[in-house]
Amino acid sequence: MTETTRKYADFEGLRERAVALRREGMSRRQIRDRLHVDNNDLLNRLLDGEPAPEWTKRPRAKDDVRARARELRLQGMTYDQIQVELGCSKGSISLWVRDLPKPERRRTREESSAIGRRGWEATLQRREAERRAARRSAADEVGAMTGRELFLLGVGLYWAEGSKSKPYRTQERVTFVNSDPGMITVFLTWLRLLGVAQEHLRFHVHIHESADVAAAERYWLSLTGATPSAFGKTSLKKHSPRTNRKNVGDGYRGCLAVRVLKSAELYRRIEGAWCGIVGAAKQADQENRT
Numbered sequence: 001m002t003e004t005t006r007k008y009a010d011f012e013g014l015r016e017r018a019v020a021l022r023r024e025g026m027s028r029r030q031i032r033d034r035l036h037v038d039n040n041d042l043l044n045r046l047l048d049g050e051p052a053p054e055w056t057k058r059p060r061a062k063d064d065v066r067a068r069a070r071e072l073r074l075q076g077m078t079y080d081q082i083q084v085e086l087g088c089s090k091g092s093i094s095l096w097v098r099d100l101p102k103p104e105r106r107r108t109r110e111e112s113s114a115i116g117r118r119g120w121e122a123t124l125q126r127r128e129a130e131r132r133a134a135r136r137s138a139a140d141e142v143g144a145m146t147g148r149e150l151f152l153l154g155v156g157l158y159w160a161e162g163s164k165s166k167p168y169r170t171q172e173r174v175t176f177v178n179s180d181p182g183m184i185t186v187f188l189t190w191l192r193l194l195g196v197a198q199e200h201l202r203f204h205v206h207i208h209e210s211a212d213v214a215a216a217e218r219y220w221l222s223l224t225g226a227t228p229s230a231f232g233k234t235s236l237k238k239h240s241p242r243t244n245r246k247n248v249g250d251g252y253r254g255c256l257a258v259r260v261l262k263s264a265e266l267y268r269r270i271e272g273a274w275c276g277i278v279g280a281a282k283q284a285d286q287e288n289r290t
Helices: 011-023 028-035 040-046 062-074 079-086 090-097 109-142 147-161 181-193 213-224 264-289
Strands: 175-178 201-208 235-237 255-260
Touching: 011 028, 011 040, 028 040, 062 079, 062 090, 079 090, 147 175, 147 181, 147 264, 175 181, 181 213, 181 255, 201 213, 213 255
Parallel strands: 201 235
Antiparallel strands: 175 255, 201 255
16 A cells, blocks of 8 residues: 555545545546545546546537638638638648648739738838838937037047057048048038138048949038038049949949048047047946946
């Protein structure tokens, strides 16, 4: 006799009670709770040979769903349509209806493709509207900038995109190159904040030789508001016919290099300000950590 069985001195008497409860229509859980039998092995022995009451037998819940899926398939529905209708997986649907004939195609491939394109175009339009709304919201959050904010922004902008002196090549001069009109606009505004006169600026366009060079030169001239004499010779990038350029189209205008004449002192000021920004960031980070 096992240790569990010893707990119940009168096993046969306990079995009689369990069988009687089972025949009254009780479930295993109800019998377990009524007799305080916590061991499943012992409960199995007590109910051995006694069938479960009908109400406890779990019906095959998917039988009705399977029958409905087959009915819908015979009506000509696709897997996707049946899935939407019944809320079951397409894998299950495939198993249930794979012996049935496929529904006849109701649209031509061209019609289906056109419907798909319209749906995708609507999705792209919705996404673009969401992007524009997000940009407008973010732009509104910026608001007006103080002179100090513009100064710090310009220092970071230059240190990311401007030329820098190297240990192996000491070259303390301010040169900024970028293809983004907004970056050029902010940089020129920042230079004016620092008191750099327009006559101390020189510009050079860098562009692929296969692009519309003249249009690019006119564009940058208009954006900067400089005189044609402030623009040096345009630098043309040559490439082989096999080159697969991505930067093409009417929006491609190359890059603009902005150079400040006699700018060694300005460069040192920028370098020092950047060191100050790095130090202030470390200090703020340390305070945030404590």
